[in-house]
Amino acid sequence: MRTRPLKVALLGCGVVGSEVARIMTTHADDLAQRIGAPVELAGVAVRRPSKVREGIDPALVTTDATALVKRGDIDVVVEVIGGIEPARSLITTAFEHGASVVSANKALLAQDGAALHAAAEEHGRDLYYEAAVAGAIPLIRPLRESLAGDKVNRVLGIVNGTTNFILDKMDSTGAGYQEALDEATALGYAEADPTADVEGFDAAAKAAILAGIAFHTRVRLDDVYREGMTEVTAADFRSAKEMGCTIKLLAICERARDGASVTARVHPAMIPLSHPLASVRGAYNAVFVESDAAGQLMFYGPGAGGSPTASAVLGDLVAVCRNKLNGTTGPGESAYAALPVSPMGDVVTRYHISLDVADKPGVLAQVATVFAEHGVSIDTVRQQGKDGEASLVVVTHRALDAALTGTVEALRKLDTVRGVASIMRVEGE
Structure with missing residues (x-):
């Protein structure tokens, strides 16, 4: 085992970032054995340096994220601050100064994934983002690696835990939308402003990422048709039950039957109770993949939260560190098919x-x-x-x-x- 540690810069230390730091510390020995070298938290960029962060050396904390990623001795940057800027600039700066990047930033990847992949390739770096789509559920790596020899035709999934919790409550209790939203907020499943979730923006960003990987085609957020679920009523659920169905907010990415184009959409839909996605309860996520050779596959688990998301981040961190030691990079963008995205x-x-x-x-x-x-x-x-x-x-x-x-x-x-x-x-x- 190499004794010189690989140095990691952490951008953001909120719910996910703090859990990443905790796991890196408590599982340091195991991570070193799995990677082949120790990993060291070399700096943590935050907005509020005065906040007490248990288990993190205050000497590592900085408000100057740009200086941190420019240091030159950083091997991997973990970006969990979210949003478009400054995340985009920090990631490209990290590539320029020798670091690979692990990100959980679905909005940025859905909007500028192609440019970020190009920057990573230009500088010979990795860009991994398993945590951007479905929390702890392994999904991106199976799509771009395990199914790399197959032809994926459809990806159908519940990719937002907040909306699934709300719809599940409406289904199981007969509650109206506002009542179910209030409960989700009280339990911490919904943000004070739930717009990104309930209007489908969060799921649409994830659909863009999934469609791009599944169909080897660049799909941006603007290409995804989106409808929210705020108009779903208790009467809709009664009608669904009469049909032997329930209602879910679905992200659906599929090839046209002639294979000449793809579509990506997010909207509420009735699905039969016999479908595997119908039994996904509470704040859980699940994604159903249909391909030529493998047939039907379903990936299920917690799609959000500090620990589940950190699990995905750490999985990417291990993979990127292994690549760094071997002098290689993992799979980059695969957009060779360049299929048109139909309306x-x-x-x-x-x-x-x-x-x-x-x-x-x-x-x-x-x-x-x-x-x-x-x-x-x-x-x-x-x-x-x-x-x-x-x-x-x-x-x-x-x-x-x-x-x-x-x-x-x-x-x-x-x-x-x-x-x-x-x-x-x-x-x-």
């Missing part, structure tokens, strides 16, 4: 549509005519009427999303349709 309108899916309609003869015929005019086939219809008002629930067969959207817009214009109560895609069948 949401090109996606083939199913709709569950709930309409408030007048309770009189001929309404169903009018509604069916609209579907026929847009080339959308109806699978099932359920109608309930009382005191001159009625609800009509229509579930379609698979069709282009653009055709389904056009159908809904036409239905809104019918005099007999008083309102479109809800629209929900149906997936997993």
Whole structure:
């Protein structure tokens, strides 16, 4: 074993960063044996240096992150500060000064992953980011290494624990959205401002990363169709149960059937209770991968939190340190396929549509005519009427999303349709 330690700079010492530092200290001997050399925490960049950080030598703490990554003796920079800047500049500076990088920054990677990979390759450094997508769940490495000889066709997953906790509560207790959100906030699963989670921004960034790796194509955050889950109601869950389904906020990345393009999207959807993702409860994450040779694979576990995320960071740290000792780098960006990313309108899916309609003869015929005019086939219809008002629930067969959207817009214009109560895609069948 080499006795000179590999030096690690830690950018950020919050929930995840402090856990990374703790594991590096308490598991130092094991890490040294697994890597082939000791690892040493050489500096910790923070915004508030006066805060007491248990187990971290105050002499290592600095507010000058740029000076830390420029030192020249740093082997690996671990970036867990998040956001776009200064993280982007610090990572590229680290590459320029001889360090490889381990990051958990999904937003930055979804926006500028191609440029960061190019910078890493230019300087002969590693860029690893297992922790950016699904916490402790090994997902990026299996996609880009274990399945490197296979053809991945679809990645379907629950990649945000906050939203899954909220939807699970609505499903199991009959609670409304706000009530379930309040409980998630009280338990620490939701931030004071939950927008990034409940509006799907967090999941969309992860979908961009997953699609890029799975399909060897550059997919940016702007390429991902996104719908939040704030409009999901208790009535939607009742309808889902009548269909033998539940509702999840899903990240879906898939190849077109002809293989000529890909799509990436995030939105709430009904999935059958028989689907493995339907049983994912609480704040857990799970990702379902479908490929030609391996078939169907599911990865499941805690998708957030200090310890789970730190586990993924440390796994990357070990891999990068091993590469450093061997004078090699691991897999970089694979974007050779360069497939176009199709818009949401090109996606083939199913709709569950709930309409408030007048309770009189001929309404169903009018509604069916609209579907026929847009080339959308109806699978099932359920109608309930009382005191001159009625609800009509229509579930379609698979069709282009653009055709389904056009159908809904036409239905809104019918005099007999008083309102479109809800629209929900149906997936997993």
